[in-house]
Amino acid sequence: MERKNDQDVIRKGPWKAEEDEVLINHVKKNGPRDWSSIQSKGLLQRTGKSCRLRWVNKLRPNLKNGSKFSREEERLVIELQAQFGNKWARIATYLPGRTDNDVKNFWSSRQKRLARLLQTSATASKSQKNKRGPICHDLSTLEAPKFSSFSEGESSSKAQSCSSSYIDNSEIIKMVPLPDLVKPQLLSNCETNLAQQEFIPTERYPWIDTYTHSLFPQVLQPLPDLSFSTGSQELLATIDDTNLIDVFGPLYASELGIGAQFPNGQAFSEPVGSCINEERVKTENPTTPESFFDDFPADMFDHIEPPRSPSNF
DNA sequence: AAAGGAGACAACCGCTCTTCG
DNA sequence: ACGAAGAGCGGTTGTCTCCTT
Numbered sequence: 188m189e190r191k192n193d194q195d196v197i198r199k200g201p202w203k204a205e206e207d208e209v210l211i212n213h214v215k216k217n218g219p220r221d222w223s224s225i226q227s228k229g230l231l232q233r234t235g236k237s238c239r240l241r242w243v244n245k246l247r248p249n250l251k252n253g254s255k256f257s258r259e260e261e262r263l264v265i266e267l268q269a270q271f272g273n274k275w276a277r278i279a280t281y282l283p284g285r286t287d288n289d290v291k292n293f294w295s296s297r298q299k300r301l302a303r304l305l306q307t308s309a310t311a312s313k314s315q316k317n318k319r320g321p322i323c324h325d326l327s328t329l330e331a332p333k334f335s336s337f338s339e340g341e342s343s344s345k346a347q348s349c350s351s352s353y354i355d356n357s358e359i360i361k362m363v364p365l366p367d368l369v370k371p372q373l374l375s376n377c378e379t380n381l382a383q384q385e386f387i388p389t390e391r392y393p394w395i396d397t398y399t400h401s402l403f404p405q406v407l408q409p410l411p412d413l414s415f416s417t418g419s420q421e422l423l424a425t426i427d428d429t430n431l432i433d434v435f436g437p438l439y440a441s442e443l444g445i446g447a448q449f450p451n452g453q454a455f456s457e458p459v460g461s462c463i464n465e466e467r468v469k470t471e472n473p474t475t476p477e478s479f480f481d482d483f484p485a486d487m488f489d490h491i492e493p494p495r496s497p498s499n500f
Numbered sequence: 501a502a503a504g505g506a507g508a509c510a511a512c513c514g515c516t517c518t519t520c521g
Numbered sequence: 522a523c524g525a526a527g528a529g530c531g532g533t534t535g536t537c538t539c540c541t542t
Contacts, residue, residue, distance in 0.1 A: 200511075200512095220528085221527090223527065234512095236512085237511075237512080240512085241510095243529090245510080273531065276530060276531085287531080288510075291531070295533095296506090
């Protein structure tokens with residue numbers, strides 16, 4: 188083998204500050220383009236591809252490097268992912284200062300947590316079946332309802348793109364797209380308001396979150412005000428099955444209706460399972476398409492035991 | 501204090517799309 | 522119209538840090 192000289196060796200791995208400096212200077216002179224010329228001119232022993240990635244993900248101005256996703260950003264990603272699928276670059280355009288890589292990483296982490304939760308819950312339900320009954324009946328067969336908004340030929344790929352790559356193949360668990368749920372006006376809202384980092388007013392679209400969380404159809408809508416009341420905190424402290432809270436943290440706990448409040452300020456203290464009552468959903472949330480529940484197996488909720496009331500904890 | 505697990509992040513790889521000669 | 526090169530995108534992997542046991 189002929190040994191290449193050092194000039195030809197392509198560097199990989201973490202970037203040094205000097206390399207960043209060279210890259211920044213290149214962009215100052217030429218703009219964010221001609222990436223491959225950086226290598227061909229011998230400025231850096233990096234591929235043009237690598238240079239572009241470095242610029243886009245780390246060096247570009249106005250990036251929110253190092254800061255965690257805010258709750259609003261999280262919810263926006265969740266909703267946009269449901270609408271667009273795994274189009275991270277597109278989703279990132281709705282999140283100022285965030286890159287497609289950021290969004291992708293955030294989503295991956297979230298999927299891992301979800302997968303873990305489902306696994307934990309399934310395990311717990313098996314081991315505790317004889318004690319208190321299942322937490323969620325046979326999670327391995329829990330499949331999201333089908334939506335018809337994807338055009339023919341598009342649905343399969345979209346459905347695939349919405350599924351988690353982190354979930355074991357043996358489990359039929361699909362992330363549910365948010366097809367017609369994010370209405371055009373919603374997205375135009377986003378586009379016009381993002382400059383001010385304004386978030387979608389969920390009270391105007393109460394059905395959004397219901398669908399966003401349709402992976403857990405028994406879960407109530409997440410709530411704008413996610414702070415816990417004193418009573419709720421006490422309640423959380425006494426819950427003996429803390430898997431959900433442990434895994435998902437306060438945000439997800441609140442999404443699960445624990446210690447949360449309705450937008451109108453009404454405290455949520457009803458059993459989680461009660462929200463899956465079809466009639467109730469129809470009457471209390473008339474904007475929810477009935478077909479959502481129609482697509483579930485008729486006996487899907489038969490085995491879900493209503494949670495104990497707080498007084499029984 | 502040490503080990504292991506989980507989360508966050510950075511970067512690479514392969515594929516597709518776009519542009520240009 | 523076609524092919525090559527550049528650019529963009531999504532999936533995946535590796536590494537580091539923090540937390541829990």
